[in-house]
Amino acid sequence: MITALIIFVLMYVGMLAFSKYRVWIALSAAALMVILGVLPLGNVFGAINWNVIMMIAGTMGIVSLFIESGMPSRLSDMMLMKVPNAATAIVALAVFSGIISAFLDNVATVLMVAPVGLAICKKMKINPVPVIISIAVSSNLQGAATLVGDTTSILLGGYANMTFNDFIFWHGKFSIFWAVELGAAGTVVILWNIFKKHKEPIEKGELTPVEDKVPGLFLLGVIVSLIIASFFTIPVIDDLKNGIICMTLCIIDVIRSCIKKKGANPFKLVLKEMDYATIGMLCGLFIVIASITEAGIIDAIAGWFASIGNGNVFLLYTIIVFASVILSAFIDNIPYVAAMLPVVQGIAIKLGIDPIVLYFGLLSGATLGGNITPFGASANVAGMGILRKEGYTVTNKDFFKIGIPFTMTAVIIGYLFIWFVWA
Numbered sequence: 248m249i250t251a252l253i254i255f256v257l258m259y260v261g262m263l264a265f266s267k268y269r270v271w272i273a274l275s276a277a278a279l280m281v282i283l284g285v286l287p288l289g290n291v292f293g294a295i296n297w298n299v300i301m302m303i304a305g306t307m308g309i310v311s312l313f314i315e316s317g318m319p320s321r322l323s324d325m326m327l328m329k330v331p332n333a334a335t336a337i338v339a340l341a342v343f344s345g346i347i348s349a350f351l352d353n354v355a356t357v358l359m360v361a362p363v364g365l366a367i368c369k370k371m372k373i374n375p376v377p378v379i380i381s382i383a384v385s386s387n388l389q390g391a392a393t394l395v396g397d398t399t400s401i402l403l404g405g406y407a408n409m410t411f412n413d414f415i416f417w418h419g420k421f422s423i424f425w426a427v428e429l430g431a432a433g434t435v436v437i438l439w440n441i442f443k444k445h446k447e448p449i450e451k452g453e454l455t456p457v458e459d460k461v462p463g464l465f466l467l468g469v470i471v472s473l474i475i476a477s478f479f480t481i482p483v484i485d486d487l488k489n490g491i492i493c494m495t496l497c498i499i500d501v502i503r504s505c506i507k508k509k510g511a512n513p514f515k516l517v518l519k520e521m522d523y524a525t526i527g528m529l530c531g532l533f534i535v536i537a538s539i540t541e542a543g544i545i546d547a548i549a550g551w552f553a554s555i556g557n558g559n560v561f562l563l564y565t566i567i568v569f570a571s572v573i574l575s576a577f578i579d580n581i582p583y584v585a586a587m588l589p590v591v592q593g594i595a596i597k598l599g600i601d602p603i604v605l606y607f608g609l610l611s612g613a614t615l616g617g618n619i620t621p622f623g624a625s626a627n628v629a630g631m632g633i634l635r636k637e638g639y640t641v642t643n644k645d646f647f648k649i650g651i652p653f654t655m656t657a658v659i660i661g662y663l664f665i666w667f668v669w670a
Contacts (some may be wrong), residue, residue: 251542261661273531280538294537308497348386353626383630430657486591572614576619
């Protein structure tokens with residue numbers, strides 16, 4: 248456990264201090280975990296969340312063709328025609344990202360919306376770094392709103408036997424969906440204060456021509472397919488179904504594009520535009536998180552919660568929310584939530600209370616905490632990867648300036664709402 252903890256801490260310190268080399272630091276830490284025997288070699292393949300990796304790769308492929316078609320520029324033209332200035336356009340895009348993310352994986356949302364944001368920034372000659380950060384953190388926020396919005400929501404839904412509708416209304420009361428949406432409304436104020444200086448007027452021009460509308464339909468197909476798939480259990484491949492959907496649609500779209508253009512250029516484009524650094528970094532992080540789980544660090548954190556509070560439900564709820572925010576800023580929230588759900592249930596049974604207030608506190612804190620750091624959530628990693636490919640370096644200061652006030656605003660609003668409705 249000590250060895251794993253040292254490697255884990257050094258990795259995150261290194262990633263914070265040397266942002267340009269995050270992928271190599273993550274992969275080096277993963278290799279050390281295996282070499283030193285913290286994680287058995289035979290468990291390495293299973294430690295990687297291939298569902299997430301396939302979702303990212305598949306969506307990246309479709310997005311590459313989507314960008315090539317000219318549709319993001321067309322969408323940015325249409326948005327710019329409806330708003331008075333750049334500030335309104337940026338905030339509207341972040342809100343739009345959040346709405347989509349309530350029904351689609353956060354990473355897929357960022358990969359879909361970020362190209363539109365980049366197109367707007369190029370037209371308006373605005374630094375895209377804060378814009379893409381806003382898109383990423385907005386997508387993370389809304390992931391907890393519905394059963395299909397995030398993996399952690401799916402974990403809670405399965406553990407508490409909650410349906411899609413239960414996330415909206417549970418036992419006749421407003422459920423976590425409303426806590427998230429109120430938090431989102433609060434973050435709009437934060438985003439407006441950040442971007443209000445951009446009063447550049449919108450120049451109404453001609454709409455960018457679109458060469459191929461089909462990639463846009465494939466992106467829409469990803470959303471619809473993932474929502475439909477969430478209502479079904481598929482034996483054997485259920486843990487990979489979202490990734491398989493994204494990869495399958497990507498392959499079909501690539502083949503269709505190659506046939507249409509009578510050559511392999513679309514396939515070459517997808518291979519060239521694939522963000523291998525982001526995928527490699529996520530693989531490294533998955534292995535490191537599996538290692539500290541194997542070493543018992545996740546269980547130790549969960550056990551700590553169970554030993555404090557002295558039966559005070561409000562104190563326990565408060566600790567669960569804000570400790571989850573802090574911890575999920577540095578560790579993947581999926582294994583953390585999976586470990587904490589049985590602990591939360593055990594605490595509720597011991598105290599003789601309905602566990603739902605603690606469940607919702609856990610989900611909101613763990614989901615939103617990832618917005619504090621650039622690598623606290625997969626969507627943030629994907630957003631930083633997009634900026635890196637465009638030649639922009641994102642400093643920790645850049646991210647903290649938006650991530651911290653955004654996160655704390657949403658967390659506090661959701662924290663108060665959940666307690667007053669469910670206490």
